[in-house]
Structures are given as C-alpha cells and as structure tokens.
Amino acid sequence: MSQFTRRSVLHLSAGLAASALVLCAAASQASAADKILLIINGALGDKSFFDSANRGIEMIKQKYGDKVETRVLEIGDDPTKWEPALLDASEKDWNLIIAGTYSISETLGEVAKQYPDKKYILYDATVPYQEGGFDNVYSIQYKQNEGSYLGGVLAASLLKSGKLPADAGTALGFLGGMDIPVINDFLVGYIAGAQSVSPDVKVAVSYAGSFTDAAKGKELGLAQYRSGVGIGFTAASQAGLGQLSAAKETGKFVLGVDSDQEAIFAESDPAIASQVISSVLKNVDVSLLQAYDLYAEGKLPFGSGKAVGLSEGAVGLVESGNMAKLATPDVLAAVKSAKEKIASGEIRVPTAFGMSTEQVAKLRESVRP
Known part of the structure; x- marks a missing residue:
C-alpha cells in the first residue's frame, strides 16, 4: 500500500470514528430522559390540592414514559426547610423543578435567581417579573x-x-x-x-x-x-x-x-x-401536563406566567x-x-x-x- 493510500485510509478511519462519536453523543442526548422534580411544601394525602399536583406528575409520566424521570419530594409545612430543599434540588441534575403555593413563591423566586441555568415552574402563585431576574421561571395562576x-x-x-x-x-x-x-x-x-x-x-x-x-x-x-x-x-x-x-x-x-x-x-x-x-x-394536574407539553416542545414561555380558568x-x-x-x-x-x-x-x-x-x-x- 502506498504512503498516500495509507494516509488516506487513516484519515478516513479517523473521520468515521469522529462521526460515530458525534452520532453516539447525539443519540445519547436524544434518548436522555427529562428529569422532573415536584416539590410539595406540605404533604401528600390532602385529597385535594397537593394530591392534584401529584396526579399531574403521574399524567406526565404516563404520557411520556421513558422520556421522563420523575420524583415527588415532600418537604413539609415548616418554611425554614423550604429554602434548603430548593437549594439542594437546584444543585442536582433536575431539568425542571416544579413547586407551588403562594407561601413558597418568594423562596422559589430567590433560589431561581441564584440558578439562572435551571428551569422552574411555579403553580398557584407568581413572581414579580417586572423586577427582572426571573427569566427561568414560568408561573401558573388559577381563576x-x-x-x-x-x-x-x-x-x-x-x-x-x-x-x-x-x-x-x-x-x-x-x-x-x-x-x-x-x-x-x-x-x-x-x-x-x-x-x-x-x-x-x-x-x-x-x-x-x-x-x-x-x-x-x-x-x-x-x-x-x-x-x-x-x-x-x-x-x-x-x-x-x-x-x-x-x-x-x-x-x-x-x-x-x-x-x-x-x-x-x-x-x-x-x-x-x-x-x-x-x-x-x-385542576392543578391538567395545568401541569399542559405546561410540560409546551416545555417538551420548547415552547414554554419562561419569564412569564399565565392565569388559567374555565376556558382552559x-x-x-x-x-x-x-x-x-x-x-x-x-x-x-x-x-x-x-x-x-x-x-x-x-x-x-x-x-x-x-x-x-x-x-x-x-x-x-x-x-x-
């Protein structure tokens, strides 16, 4: 084999190997599950509000299957424990952190400012978007x-x-x-x-x-x-x-x-x-599924919120x-x-x-x- 041919084969092999690595990385990225965490600042079993939010996560899992990895974390009703829990969650590899209630909205907003690369959904409350710094928070309010x-x-x-x-x-x-x-x-x-x-x-x-x-x-x-x-x-x-x-x-x-x-x-x-x-x-469950549908399509308008009611x-x-x-x-x-x-x-x-x-x-x- 000539030196020219040998060099061509080596270059071709290296190119194919690089392409294979790129394809593998793309495939891995495409197949990686979205990691979704629902934080309950109370406890499940209320047979109303928090249980509805939990159903929303179950609906997302049922619809998207292996494309999502979900977890529900109950952090209790002691406000002093909410910020540490949100900070800890934000340090981990969750793609989307969901929490709700008027009571936790200020805490979530402050944590979200510290982690601009993380994405958050706040339900049943909003943050003061006019003050700036909440481009990674989408909020859902209910009529x-x-x-x-x-x-x-x-x-x-x-x-x-x-x-x-x-x-x-x-x-x-x-x-x-x-x-x-x-x-x-x-x-x-x-x-x-x-x-x-x-x-x-x-x-x-x-x-x-x-x-x-x-x-x-x-x-x-x-x-x-x-x-x-x-x-x-x-x-x-x-x-x-x-x-x-x-x-x-x-x-x-x-x-x-x-x-x-x-x-x-x-x-x-x-x-x-x-x-x-x-x-x-x-219907917190319905609204969370609707929000995730938009998120999965890359269309959820972070940095803003929406009030939903009968028509939705x-x-x-x-x-x-x-x-x-x-x-x-x-x-x-x-x-x-x-x-x-x-x-x-x-x-x-x-x-x-x-x-x-x-x-x-x-x-x-x-x-x-």
Whole structure:
C-alpha cells in the first residue's frame, strides 16, 4: 500500500470514528430522559390540592414514559426547610423543578435567581417579573374565583330549592386555610355566585390559620354547622378534611375543593362522600401536563406566567354524583347558564387579587349571618 493510500485510509478511519462519536453523543442526548422534580411544601394525602399536583406528575409520566424521570419530594409545612430543599434540588441534575403555593413563591423566586441555568415552574402563585431576574421561571395562576362562582350558584340554589332536609340550615359557610389572597379569591367568587341566586344570602366565614390542622378545621366546621350553616365550602387543603368530618358528624353538607372529594371518599369513607354535594375543581394536574407539553416542545414561555380558568379546563365544578341526584332541573340550568356566561365574558367574576384587606373584611361582614 502506498504512503498516500495509507494516509488516506487513516484519515478516513479517523473521520468515521469522529462521526460515530458525534452520532453516539447525539443519540445519547436524544434518548436522555427529562428529569422532573415536584416539590410539595406540605404533604401528600390532602385529597385535594397537593394530591392534584401529584396526579399531574403521574399524567406526565404516563404520557411520556421513558422520556421522563420523575420524583415527588415532600418537604413539609415548616418554611425554614423550604429554602434548603430548593437549594439542594437546584444543585442536582433536575431539568425542571416544579413547586407551588403562594407561601413558597418568594423562596422559589430567590433560589431561581441564584440558578439562572435551571428551569422552574411555579403553580398557584407568581413572581414579580417586572423586577427582572426571573427569566427561568414560568408561573401558573388559577381563576379559582370562576369555579367558586359556580359553587356559590349551586349551593345557594340548593338551599333555595327546598330539596335538602328541613333541618339542613339556612346559611352557607366557608372555611379557608389562611386569610391570604389566593384563598380569599375562592371566597369572593363563592359569595358572588351565591348572591346571583339569593342577593341577601348569608355566609359564615372562618379561617383555620393552617393548611394542615384537620382538628382545627373540624372544630370550625362544627361551629358553623351548629350555627345554622347548611352547606359549607372548604378551601383549606388538609385542614379542610376536618370540615368534611364535621359534615359527616352533623349530617350537613359540604362543597369540596380542588379534587372530586365525593369520588375520593366513595370507598374509604362513604359517610363523608354522601355529604359532599359537589367539588369546586382546581385542576392543578391538567395545568401541569399542559405546561410540560409546551416545555417538551420548547415552547414554554419562561419569564412569564399565565392565569388559567374555565376556558382552559383548569377550574370547574363536579356535576356528577351527588350533584346530579340533588340538583333540580332549575338548579342545573342555573349552573349551566353561569358557566356559559363566564366563558363568553358576560359575567366577569370578581377577584380578591387587587382587593385591600379592608375591602375583603367589609365583604365578609356584609354577608355575616
């Protein structure tokens, strides 16, 4: 073999080897799974909000299979542990870190600034994009006031229908986890929906001061029912489970939240399920899957956020189960009409976001039994 030919073969072999390495690297990169971490600043098992987020991760895994690697990390409700957990997660090789709630939003925002190459999804809250430094954060907020409006229409209509037991009570109730804007957004929408049916409706309002204290939730729920509340509405995560227990104990009714709580308790505690007239849905699961779909396509607009509601399927009202049994045709028609008018923009549901503390307090006082 001539020296020229030998050199050509060597160059060709080296070129082929380099090409093979590039192809292998590309194939490896293409086949590498997206690593997704969901951080729960509380605990699973609330049968509402956090469990819905967990379902969202399960939906992503089910749809994308081996293309994703997922993990859920429960870090508890102690705020002093949130920053260390987020910092630790950001040091690892997660491609996407997801966390939610108004309470953790400031902490996540500060951590995200320190790791500009990491990507974060914040749900049920937002960060101050106008201040800059949040180009790696996408936030999802929910128009829970729209779903709660439907809940208010249903609850007030049922009280008015006369189809509930005679001793069911004459007022509505609301149990919030904490007196904060996102929870008061449920309240504001609920009151507006109820007033559209009965302008003089009365609503007893309580806050547990916690999203985990089920005992406190039950205590407040019992107090409401004993004071004449016929249908309570809980927006309190695990603390709200206490109100469900109070409904079971008193034989009164309750409007669940975030997930279909009648269906969730149908087998484990039928006595609770029987008292859940419906649930105002906050479909965290659906919104997380929608966000990841965009992320997988490279289209998720980090550095911005979006508020999602009825039109996106992110909030709603359960219309099967007990609701279908209890609601008269007039009640069903009222809910349907409200839904259509919200979707068309004919009804603009008021929101707690932008309301002052004094304005919220005045609203609560105006409907106090």
